[in-house]
Amino acid sequence: MRKYETIFILHPSLDEEAIKANVEKFKGVIENGGGVIENIDNWGKRKLAYEISKVTEGYYTLVNFSADPELPKELDRVFRITDSVIRHIIVNNEK
Template structure:
């Protein structure tokens, strides 16, 4: 198992219920693929460094998890096809 962290930015029009549903969806993907979630940190709405699709703000979510090497590829695929995700990144953490 390797340590990873992912940060994803949700569209600012999401209400609290939609944000919770999106976070639970990605937690579920990690857990069903055999990963272990260490920490989920909801940073809330913040200003973006640059405009994305005429949007200046986004809702940031940080997730730390442990998983095998195949899981980040599947998680990346799901991020790409999910509506409302402005940006995402998955990083392997050093030991």
């Protein structure tokens, strides 16, 4: 098991329920793939560093987790097919 962290930005037009549903969806992908979530940090609505498709704000969420090397590929696939995700990144957090 390796340590990873991912941060994803959700579209600002989503309501609170949709944001929670998306976070639970990604949490489920990690847990169902054999990963262990260590921390979920909701940063809330923040201004983006630069405009993305005419959007200037987004809901940021940081997730720290441990998983096998195959799980980040599946998580990346789910991020890419989810329309409400503006940007995402998954980083191997080991030295």
